[in-house]
Amino acid sequence: MSGHANTYVPKSRLAKWFESRLPLVGLMHSSFVSFPVPRNLNYFWTFGAILIMMLGLQIVTGVWLAMHYDPSADKAFNSVEHIMRDVNYGWLLRYAHANGASMFFVAVYIHIFRNLYYGSYKAPREVLYILGVIIYLLMMATAFLGYTLPWGQMSYWGATVITNILAAIPVVGDTIQSLLWGGYSVGSPTLNRFFSLHYLLPFMIAGVVVLHVWALHVVGQNNPTGIPIKSGKDAVAFTPYATVKDVFAAVVFMLFFAYWIFYQPGYLGHADNYIPANPAVTPAHIVPEWYFLPFYAILRAVPDKLGGVILMFGAVLILAFAPWLDTSRVRSSNYRPIYRQFFWLFVIVCVVLGWLGAKPPEGGYVIASQICTFYYFAHFLIVMPLVGLFETPTALPGSILESVTGPGKQIESGSGMPVGAAAAPSSKG
Amino acid sequence: MPGASDLANNVADSVPAQTGPEGTKRDFLFIATGAALAVGTAALAWPFVASMAPDAETVAAGAPLEVDLTPIQEGQIITVFWRGKLIFVRNRTDKEVKDSEAVQLSDLIDPAPDSARVKEGHAKWLVVYGNCTHLGCVPIGHSGQYDGWSCPCHGSVFDSAGRVRRGPAPTNLPIPPYAFTSDTKIRIGDEGAGKAVA
Known part of the structure; x- marks a missing residue:
């Protein structure tokens, strides 16, 4: 991180002695004090x-x-x-x-x-x-x-x-x-x-x-x-x-x-x-x-032991693939009008699955579980890749500051933060 | 100031490489060390893994169990424990036996004739493990549409021969090793001595 005022400088002799042997306080300082948020x-x-x-x-x-x-x-x-x-x-x-x-x-x-x-x-x-x-x-x-x-x-x-x-x-x-x-x-x-x-x-x-x-x-x-x-x-x-x-x-x-x-x-x-x-x-x-x-609910939606177990574990593990399943270049759903609706549908489906998980495994509950399980996986495997390709995101603000103060306005005091490498990492994934 | 790794590199560089079609002495040492490490790691891991297996006390507790059948009324199911596992002993009614024998094998998820579920000459007596083959719940007796058992957890249904008739259970209730010692007594855990039954 750049910026001298934000770097930990040990003052006492003991602090200097310790810091030159194990820069722990400096690490804590850069992680939890001067870190730009x-x-x-x-x-x-x-x-x-x-x-x-x-x-x-x-x-x-x-x-x-x-x-x-x-x-x-x-x-x-x-x-x-x-x-x-x-x-x-x-x-x-x-x-x-x-x-x-x-x-x-x-x-x-x-x-x-x-x-x-x-x-x-x-x-x-x-x-x-x-x-x-x-x-x-x-x-x-x-x-x-x-x-x-x-x-x-x-x-x-x-x-x-x-x-x-x-x-x-x-x-x-x-x-x-x-x-x-x-x-x-x-x-x-x-x-x-x-x-x-x-x-x-x-x-x-x-x-x-x-x-x-x-x-x-x-x-x-x-x-x-x-x-x-x-x-x-x-x-x-x-x-x-x-x-x-x-x-x-x-x-x-x-x-x-x-x-x-x-x-x-x-x-x-x-x-x-x-x-x-x-x-x-x-x-x-x-x-x-x-x-x-x-x-x-996902486990019970499948009338097959191994199949139910695979889907249940898959429901957690599929989360790990989201970075590569989502094809949109825009991160925030605030600027993704179509995906945002699917996101809330996904939230509702998760809540409904939770409700179904507490119900007995019979009749309509099983069918509803199967429909919700289908959407749960479809959200990751179909919605995330496709919506990202076809959706037109709304205009992003020019900067974080602009999103807070409105376009064209300047912040009055110069209370900015020096920011270094931490804020602009390589984005090739 | 050179660090330790720099020194190591310098030392390594100073040794002339003896390359040949059969590889260098260092290749051999590298592979030999790696192999010794792998064998050593496995040997070290073995006691840790093996200690988690059923211990001698638990295994010894699986001595054969004698069950007296005389108090079991026709139609009644009793439960006993052998090796910590629940076992149903069921005195089947004539109707249950007939219905079970009449079932077409093609209607079954895990096909098995009724005769394979009981001991010869003792068709009335069904002895099966009492945990559902899906996820281990205890099915409730005399329930479900086949006069057998139905599981409260995930809805599997078994018939009066302990055969699965509706999923998600994939297989029939397994039959523990047992033998009739007389017409009114069975010994569970006796048949096929020495054979581990999980």
């Missing part, structure tokens, strides 16, 4: 910070819960009740952790749809975006593993259904299933290893988040216009502008989070999970947590 970002751009906060909260509440939890099939269920009844503030730790998972997904879905609407996945942000898809996959795995730990009926049968999904993989499926179970069915060995992996994966997520932020700071942030930063006047410094805005949004999000913890702590869960795991009886309506419902 497009000046037109809206509140949808605060969810990255909210997600980092949620990851931190989940790790902290999780580490504390693990101090009281017992991952054996005989004791797991009771140890969760022990946390709820006997451990000081155990109820708070557990409700914050369980609802925290849901809030984490609320934030990640807003983050993902923001990305898709504003075309943030497009060149040069493909690697940044794919790292995000990897984080999403790891989040799903972590959430699934965590949901099995209370060892209630939904935990047990969720674990059974998902591990049976893996058995559908040709050739190696049965071996993978056996290695996950550590037995001939879901049981105590399964619970033990799921706990181990549930503790591991969040730290892997944290590692990929570091790469995600690193990639972000190489290519720079997208913004509602989708056009890159062209001059210093298009940008403001990360601190204080983005920092304060992120903190404010995080506080508002915490209010939303607190509502669930303190007023509706069980609403997002299932009553069946307060019945201890029973391998002889499946709950009448077995449904995953709300954040998996669209994929569950």
